[in-house]
Amino acid sequence: MAATPGTVPSGLLADYLSSIRPLVSVICISYNHERFITAALQSVLDQTYPAVELLVIDNNSTDGSVARVEALRQQHPAIQFIRNSENVGICRAFNQGLKLARGRYVIDLSADDVMHRERIARQVAGFERLAGDYAVIFSNAAYIDENDQLTGYHFPITPTGMTTRPVPSGWVFKDILASYFVSTPTMMMRKDVLESLGGYDESLSYEDFDFWVRSARNYRYYYQDEVLTSKRIVQQSLSSQFQNRNSALLASTLKVCYKAFDQCQTEEEYRALAGRIRWFIRQCFYTEQFELAFQFKELLEYMEKPDWQTALVLRFCKWHIPVNGLYQRYARWQQNRQLRRGTVQPLM
Template sequence: MNQGYKADLVSIIMPTYNSSKVLKESIVSIQQQSYREWELLVVDDCSKDDTRDMLHEFAKCDKRIKLVLLAKNHGSGFARNEGLSLARGRFVGFLDSDDMWHPEKLEKQLAFMKEQNCGFSFTAYHVFDKEPTVVKRTVRVPEKINYRQLLKNTIIGCLTVVIDREKVGDFRMPLLRARQDTATWLTILKKQKYAYGMAEPLAYYRVSEASLSSNKWKMLQKNWQMYRKHEGLSLIYASYVFSCYVGNALWKRRRQIG
């Protein structure tokens, strides 16, 4: 247990890369949190647009926003790890620069974690395209999930996670170009029995039709590589959990809840 963490502080890790068109909405959704004890660690992964100019303006006006400006593009896993290495809070959350939070997310989730006495929590979330008020579907989550269950169903949205480092311990993300978040949750669940899910949707995940169609097959391949290389699963067991994952993904997409 690290006694150096600031007890009530939530450290929010946000990687950015060419995010100027959507960045403001994401940061404002953090600033509007009813829970005020937070710091935002924004790690810019060598953006080429005016993202950094926007970040400097935000940081000037809000001392809780801290910037890390990388000289070379490394990917979101590396960027998140840079943020984690500087995080001072007992609690850690994640928000990508194109996603958003409900104003009461942190307040409600921390209360839930206290009630459950858990170190790892996640929530349901809405999926939207252009406007968060126009929900395309809602991703529902189980009350709890363990390591073997998560292998079959990558249901934990990175934007919804809060981790209590006094219970879980310090951690880093593996340097994968995709699925580094799920690989991290799997590593934590090898030591923690369960991650606990909140039924209430408290985050908004942005998608576009272009990204969905172009990345679908790549993500399947990345998931397979994660099973075999990062988790070291046998060919037979990897095939089994992969088929479960595909089935769950198809079911999740068909379950359109407005």
């Protein structure tokens, strides 16, 4: 008898099924996601792939998120549920789930995103065809708003659903340094790679850039050209917090950039990282984190002298110009413009 999603048999039957169908662990982190969490978890339960376990970690939500999870557990008691008595952050919460996960592959699912029914089946099939040095398979994503309306795609697509632009695949370390291109919620990761890295770095405010830097140095990534996930763009999404004055995300980014610097091996990689740091310096100015901008400058100077544009931004930082209010209004205008054109991209 095949297991249904969210229900994983134990003992010898589990070992046998795992040998023919790798178990996939879906770790869902929730914090005040009452409005969306039922749809997110139901999308896991509705997967066509049978060997799935679902772990939910709630970071001390103050809304009705816990009640929504408990209601689903009444119907699907195999869902594992951890309720934290405080908000321990995304990275530590994920690691709680990782310690319990039994799957060969792991998906980090936000409680406001939705997986398409064939996603796990398609990604497992793709992973099983790859060589052993692939750590991540990722795909395209649809963007939806708070009312489930389609607003665009992570990569623009043709009428047949294929992306219209080249997407880095294979050895992507330099590409990871140069730009944000992996849609985080589309990733399926090898659990043994996550464990070898010690899971997510719990000293950081967010997880993906650091994981990419640490894993892409020694492992390959594979881009699967399909739309398999719907990523929800909401007003208070993590990516939008990069716009906020004194957000902790940029300080975490500086730590990751130092890790990346230590792992660079070629001039091209150093140039890619330098270009990204120049962008982060501008973000420090826009978010009025003026002292942090100069800490990024210190790292940049190990690789190159700041160009005139960066030097000008740093001069503005010395003057402590209050620009964040204007920047946030511009960012909202730009996102609304992208929403209308169906080309929305999170600021990262």
